[in-house]
Amino acid sequence: MPASIDFYFDFSSPYGYLASTQIDALAAKHGRTVTWHPFLLGVAFKTTGQRPLPEQPIRGPYHVRDFDRSARLLGVPFKMPEPFPFPSLAACRAFYWLDDRDEPKAKALAKALYHAAFGEGRDVRAVDAVAAIAKPLGIDPAALKAACDDPGIKDKLRLAVDAAISRGVFGSPFIIVDKEPFWGHDRLDQIDRWLATGGW
Amino acid sequence: MPASIDFYFDFSSPYGYLASTQIDALAAKHGRTVTWHPFLLGVAFKTTGQRPLPEQPIRGPYHVRDFDRSARLLGVPFKMPEPFPFPSLAACRAFYWLDDRDEPKAKALAKALYHAAFGEGRDVRAVDAVAAIAKPLGIDPAALKAACDDPGIKDKLRLAVDAAISRGVFGSPFIIVDKEPFWGHDRLDQIDRWLATGGW
Numbered sequence: 150m151p152a153s154i155d156f157y158f159d160f161s162s163p164y165g166y167l168a169s170t171q172i173d174a175l176a177a178k179h180g181r182t183v184t185w186h187p188f189l190l191g192v193a194f195k196t197t198g199q200r201p202l203p204e205q206p207i208r209g210p211y212h213v214r215d216f217d218r219s220a221r222l223l224g225v226p227f228k229m230p231e232p233f234p235f236p237s238l239a240a241c242r243a244f245y246w247l248d249d250r251d252e253p254k255a256k257a258l259a260k261a262l263y264h265a266a267f268g269e270g271r272d273v274r275a276v277d278a279v280a281a282i283a284k285p286l287g288i289d290p291a292a293l294k295a296a297c298d299d300p301g302i303k304d305k306l307r308l309a310v311d312a313a314i315s316r317g318v319f320g321s322p323f324i325i326v327d328k329e330p331f332w333g334h335d336r337l338d339q340i341d342r343w344l345a346t347g348g349w
Numbered sequence: 350m351p352a353s354i355d356f357y358f359d360f361s362s363p364y365g366y367l368a369s370t371q372i373d374a375l376a377a378k379h380g381r382t383v384t385w386h387p388f389l390l391g392v393a394f395k396t397t398g399q400r401p402l403p404e405q406p407i408r409g410p411y412h413v414r415d416f417d418r419s420a421r422l423l424g425v426p427f428k429m430p431e432p433f434p435f436p437s438l439a440a441c442r443a444f445y446w447l448d449d450r451d452e453p454k455a456k457a458l459a460k461a462l463y464h465a466a467f468g469e470g471r472d473v474r475a476v477d478a479v480a481a482i483a484k485p486l487g488i489d490p491a492a493l494k495a496a497c498d499d500p501g502i503k504d505k506l507r508l509a510v511d512a513a514i515s516r517g518v519f520g521s522p523f524i525i526v527d528k529e530p531f532w533g534h535d536r537l538d539q540i541d542r543w544l545a546t547g548g549w
């Protein structure tokens with residue numbers, strides 16, 4: 150059975166959101182599955198020296214325009230949240246807690262969080278906000294909130310972030326197909342071709 | 350007659366080279382022409398706070414791989430020059446000198462310089478190297494060398510760089526279609542669609 154595709158993303162990344170609406174269907178087209186890996190882009194930035202886009206003159210305004218234009222092209226809803234970027238610790242911890250127990254549900258939660266943050270522009274920073282989004286998926290809010298305070302879950306996230314950076318992940322989305330790394334939602338066409346041909 | 354497409358690039362930019370092999374044909378497909386604008390990305394970096402890719406941990410090695418992979422996908426020759434990135438003052442000045450006199454020939458020189466630098470991995474920094482590449486195109490080497498020392502041509506390049514940054518150009522390639530800005534050779538598909546539809 151071919152290896153799963155690794156999908157790295159930060160919940161505060163608009164391009165990660167765009168990729169999240171496409172990646173499972175793209176993989177399925179080629180008989181592949183996707184393993185989702187939320188991480189903290191801000192930690193990677195400490196290694197690479199990058200700064201969040203809104204802090205970058207000229208580049209920041211361009212990207213706001215590009216987020217929206219790229220979303221329109223894909224036909225997915227898009228609304229920038231405030232603040233942006235935002236810390237996504239609670240979202241990540243809730244994901245990794247659930248991922249141990251029920252991977253499809255963890256993925257459903259990630260999709261719901263992304264939709265809330267960038268499809269509806271909602272504030273998903275607080276653990277209460279994450280729990281409220283999780284509840285309709287049949288996830289117990291109290292258990293989720295407890296998990297976000299669990300030192301074991303906090304460690305799990307730290308290890309996941311370190312593992313991502315060790316694999317060379319420096320942006321969001323970052324997708325690894327059979328050891329071949331692709332950065333950016335604008336590489337989905339290349340990934341499609343790579344999966345079809347095994348490389349070029 | 351529809352407006353020309355503005356193509357901004359740095360001669361030291363691999364992605365600019367990749368776009369340079371495609372942009373005229375892409376525009377022609379839609380009955381459009383392209384105005385080429387070499388500029389100095391390093392000056393834009395002073396505004397945006399970016400650094401050259403080789404200086405960026407993790408990001409640098411990824412991009413070397415991506416340059417090569419993207420070139421293979423397009424089927425164009427690719428070889429990294431040493432050093433990289435490199436100062437392209439002579440190439441830019443030669444271009445703007447020629448552009449005043451013979452725009453098609455200036456564009457032919459730009460293509461020859463890009464091919465030498467990234468198709469063959471040659472060092473095109475020195476004015477002598479630029480003149481040697483220009484000579485087979487029927488461009489007088491002595492006149493080119495004199496132009497590169499001409500204060501009027503130096504000023505012309507400075508004004509071109511300032512004008513690019515004033516228009517929001519921060520990367521290479523950067524393409525403006527009817528006031529709509531697109532950054533990156535990976536936006537050529539979007540540009541194709543924009544030209545076909547007038548936007549979305």
